[in-house]
Amino acid sequence: MSALPEDFLQFMRDVYGTEAANAWLQRLPSFLEECAERWQLTILPPFENLSLHYVAPAVRADGTPVILKTCEFSDEFEHGLAALRLFNGRGIARLLEYDEEQKVMLLERLQPGTMLESLVPEQDERATSILAGIMRQLWRPAPTEHTFPTVEQLGQGLTQLRAHYAGGYGPFPPRLVDEAMDLFAILSASVPQTMLLHGDLHHHNVLRSGDTWLAIDPKGVVGDPGYEVGASFYNPMPRLLEVPNLEQMLARRVAQLSEELGMERARIRGWGLAQCVRNAWSMVANNQLSKDPHGIILRCADILSHLTV
Template sequence: MFDIPTEFAQRMIVLLGEQGPLWLKRLPAILTECERRWELSIEPPFALSYNYVAPARRRDGTPVIVKVCTPEGEFRQQEEALELINGQGCARLLAYDQEMETMLLERLVPGTLLSSLENDELETSIAASVMRQIWRPISGPHNFPTVQDWGKGFVRLRKRFSGGSGPFEPALLSRAETLFRELSASMAEPALLHGDLHHENILAATRQPWLAIDPKGLVGEPAYETGAQLRNKLARVFTSGRPGRSMARRVDQLAAELGMERERIRDWGIAQAVLSAWWGIEDFGELHEGDREALACAELLANMRI
């Protein structure tokens, strides 16, 4: 009998609509087939938002991860991204089933979250190191979404609010839209990016000291990747006594370690933070705490002098 938490099931119904109950009904059969095909025993799942992800052990005792992606979700692009990254800076893809949209992944042990270090400068440095390992040049046709594709969220936002700004401060939204448009038009050579490289997606491992999990698979300039590092673990920034200086240090450090322009990192951070808050509304119908934090990050960055 598999553990399917009530909160997870309710969230899937909200996110997937009519497909939610149907997918949840199929989920035990999918998990049973995973156990049979890959000779493993699945343990209770992690508390995650969008997919069913659970630790498991193979017959020989090897710890692994089973991930069942939601319908019409990120399976295809994540599977292709993991194959291209090939374990460099990221957990390895061990096997997958396209029909069930299920992956068997390397389990990172001990799996300590980067965010647990409580040293912002060290965390930023580790994240920069992981970024450099993951990025892959990409050219020609591909199946990955692009930064420009993700930026279409601004169009949907304006449509949702009949051309207005809804719960977003008008000047901040306008600036974010302008920055996203300008940055997209002047991007450097495209690369395959992780797409969501925040503090909880980097874990301590044995194969390498730190590895990433859950790559979205996104094509764009590497500077785009830094935005998630700016808008996460914000409590540390806002309780530092000098939030502006703390955020500026993050920008400065990323620019120095990655060889990028400070202004470009800041501007991507503003645009992404506003877009991230909008995605929260798209998923759940309203701004939640994390979305409000993202907007606070955007305001902080917008007030930063470069």
């Protein structure tokens, strides 16, 4: 087994605790050998930008390129697997094999696999249209019974921000936090139809597959489909730093997504702002500030808060 990226090792220890993470990492080589034997795989070195899961390319005995993904800790695996089964390859990479108990799956490997971020900023309008098209393919009515996290539950995470700062706001602008909390409540209460969503659809989670583009790595979230647009407003990082007129780009994204998804501009803008603030707080809560050292996410939130729609 190839050496794991040091950033991944430290991230796992920070999130799950040193003892638990080290124990899992020690078991990982033998577990991968079992997977290789079970599914007739040659497992290649893992990807470098790992976070909550071990993800590596592999090749099946018949030459089929695949992706192996595993992690025994995160609930995200369970929810992501359930979402992949329901999406069933429509607008997203296909699920080929899985073992829910062992928390491991094999996925279609998209080729050439170019990330959608490669189109930004020069072809941002095209990239936004691709995102909207994938959203329309993915969304479906939420199952009557499910264990997916809901948009309302995710929004409640902002109350932890206030608790973390003893009722204050810390480095966060109070105006943006209050508006984001209000938006989560208001938009969730007025949802026209609750849908199963990808939950983290942005420019790094859409890859080129032949002559089309497909999503990867769904979180599996249930709620207002408008929530899905949020992640696209603070991505792709760090390429947004290269945009000469970010205000103009975000305003055009609001207008374009409203047109292509048939949603009110105010709803698109609102979910964009709410998700920017929530994601910025999530980075603080999970010790991931290094992902946004320039504070671009809160800058996007501020731009959206002043946008007239």
